[in-house]
Amino acid sequence: MRTTGAVAPSGRALAHTLTAPVRSRAPRPLTVLEAGAGTGAVTRALIPQLPPGSSLDVIDANPRFAARLRHLVATAPHPAAGTGTHPRVRIDVHHTRVEHLDTDRRYDVIVSGLPLTNFTPREVETIMSRFLELLRPGGTLTYFAYRGTRTARALLAAPAEARRHRAVDEIMAGYRRRCATDRHTVWRNLPPAHVWQLRRPLSVLPAPRPAATGAAR
Template identity: 30%
Template structure:
């Protein structure tokens, strides 16, 4: 119990420092709660045989929940923009495919994996820090990496979907409102519609 509290405190300090250094790249002053992380990981289909893509991995709270969901470390690709978080993630999760790069430029960031298809995408990218056209482009490009009907789950702290509906080839669905998060978090799902 004491070790868990100490680790949580270390994560919060590291996250706060990241927020101070790069406020646009970090969406909150404190890391996502474990309750929220588990809820986000619950969208993963562990029986699909496909790997999972995590965007904006931060200190690894959501990474841990994805692994606890049953995803093998070798089947998890965790992308993070901040170099200090990347080194922390590599140390904490040595078997996870931790990649330093820009979630808004997946073609470059994942250029060594051009044909890899993911089951789903778990995103902690702070979309509200970016203009709406970039958010729409983000969702469209990420959806190109997963099968139609499979979700991107996105955390946000605003009341509305950070990616507006009816602006592209995707559907928008409210997934959950998690009070046990600081600040309380909204979870949204984006999917490429299934064609009949």
């Protein structure tokens, strides 16, 4: 839980909800990024939904997960090749953090499995700024958070840990106020989770307020 932010891989219902923007933008080819892919539960759901001619970058900072993801991509059935200007989907796995991803590509959809509540407020600001930088204008970011974690940490965590969690919640609430287009609650997951969709505006976002200093994770 401390390193992955989860007690179990994402369930099928959660993976289905996280990947909804891919389905809504089909059938045109898409550029898609999955950040914090973990053991590949969402990756497995994502690959069959990619329209022909799409590209998918899958990243995880954990070397064991990255190796597992490479094996998954090598063995998973890919969407059938298209014709003309719509070739087979391209999928690349990167062992890195999203802040360090070396790419000039801009994405139509970013699916995040990163455990944002495990990071410091400063790290969360860096990650979210990078996500918005990587999205095309009008592109969509989906991410999730487990229900009840704030209450649980307020009751059970040390004061510094509870303050850090509140600061991260405030940062994400600010992004939701400016960018959120949808929210779903996925009850058929362990534990149940909220899924948000954020859209990068066509115009430049105002600079976010400085994050409060939080305790190290």
